[in-house]
Amino acid sequence: MRERCFGKIFNYVILCMSLVSGKDADTNLITKLEGVLKTNMSSVAFNWTSENAVDGNVGPDPEQCLCCSGTTYNTISWWTVDLGKKYPIEKATIYSRETENKFGQLQGFQLFLRNSSEQTNQLYYDDSTTTETNTSVFDIFLSNVLARYLTIQKAGILTICEIEVFEGDCMIGTFGEECSKQCHCADNRICDRFTGQCSTPVCKIGWIGTACDTKCEVDAFGENCGEKCYCAGNTTCTIDYGICPDNCRKGYFGTHCNKVCPDGAFGTNCNDKCFCDGNGTCSKDEGICPGACLAGYMGVHCNIAEKEDKLNLLLVIGVSAGGGVLVIVAIV
Known part of the structure; x- marks a missing residue:
């Protein structure tokens, strides 16, 4: 007083x-x-x-x-x-x-x-x-x-x-001693001056915790960090809307790179196809079948048609005869 x-x-x-x-x-x-x-x-x-x-x-x-x-x-x-x-x-x-x-x-x-x-x-x-x-x-x-x-x-x-x-109060988005800590409350609402607890129990997308001060872990995004993303290389998606900076990791596709390739598809953005025998399907990343290829297909990824392969296999033999060249082309 x-x-x-x-x-x-x-x-x-x-x-x-x-x-x-x-x-x-x-x-x-x-x-x-x-x-x-x-x-x-x-x-x-x-x-x-x-x-x-x-x-x-x-x-x-x-x-x-x-x-x-x-x-x-x-x-x-x-x-x-x-x-x-x-x-x-x-x-x-x-x-x-x-x-x-x-x-x-x-x-x-x-x-x-x-x-x-x-x-x-x-x-x-x-x-x-x-x-x-x-x-x-x-x-x-x-x-x-x-x-x-x-x-x-x-x-x-x-x-x-x-x-x-x-x-007074810390500026919006800050709390703690000397207002040195950050809180990320939804709609830019204020948090408690000392504890950082948001005035409403909702964090900005991409943040969790009582004070909304914990960032989503790598490959997580969205509300309460409840969504997953799978970006190519050593990159990760944005914590708010899950956007990858480049391609998806092999085996995934979609806006957030969190949809698994359907059966029979693999690789970057699921652009490659595989044809495995029986009910088997290839691995989503490298396209390796667990067993044999489906009849009529061959190759590491079981995606080369045998008929097409034969039509494209040309045997060219060159024979020298009296200064001339005899070319025999055989289709196997």
């Missing part, structure tokens, strides 16, 4: 108002991370140190409460807080001193966010572009930006009486 108090009679506060309640009180990272977060600032005036801006007391005046952070005059003055790790930030609320209109030690500030100490600050709010000059509380909505560091800066003197940083 944060309170801001205004005015005094004989050193007694005569008016206080609550500033944080309900859900906001539960999601204020400044309160949640007390003792963990770290603050720093460009300089210190009147012992108004950087940690005063996160002490839970919003003022109203630093000279009375000694609860605000303030710098000396600098070309650029800044104050920063390190949350320890990245959080999705829904909103930041910044409180100035009660006499801000007189001193102007927060107006015109800029708010920067970043994820790591190496990353360049990203500007998310620029008060110098606003026309509002009669306010001491600045609510800045940040749409669940993922950030670890928040920095406030302005030219001249900077005085901040309190800052509150409210935790």
Whole structure:
């Protein structure tokens, strides 16, 4: 709970108002991370140190409460807080001193966010572009930006009486610590911020698991990974609709390469035929019959007709006779 108090009679506060309640009180990272977060600032005036801006007391005046952070005059003055790790930030609320209109030690500030100490600050709010000059509380909505560091800066003197940083939700499709894990819920629905469980128990096609974060195994696709595909070579199909990048594996055909060649067919896309004896059929991949070929057929795959083979078997004999050539062609 944060309170801001205004005015005094004989050193007694005569008016206080609550500033944080309900859900906001539960999601204020400044309160949640007390003792963990770290603050720093460009300089210190009147012992108004950087940690005063996160002490839970919003003022109203630093000279009375000694609860605000303030710098000396600098070309650029800044104050920063390190949350320890990245959080999705829904909103930041910044409180100035009660006499801000007189001193102007927060107006015109800029708010920067970043994820790591190496990353360049990203500007998310620029008060110098606003026309509002009669306010001491600045609510800045940040749409669940993922950030670890928040920095406030302005030219001249900077005085901040309190800052509150409210935790939001991970962006759609992410969950877990620092929103670093992915969930794949159907219809792009959100998943639980901490467990990743989808708001409806349905995953995107090609994903399974409570958090819909387990990809279909190789050669599996579809809803609940319940379909199989058989692609040629070392390739596999897409996990959603089971499309192979090239041909089907020998012995299979179809849009998803999951239909077995009918009896008497084999090979790539079942384009080859075999004729096995009796009720036998050849292997779907290489076309090998388990026994003899059907009468009238021969060959490794039992797909060469004997009659056709004889008609195509030509015996050509060349005999030299007195400088001439005698050619005898025999059909066997």
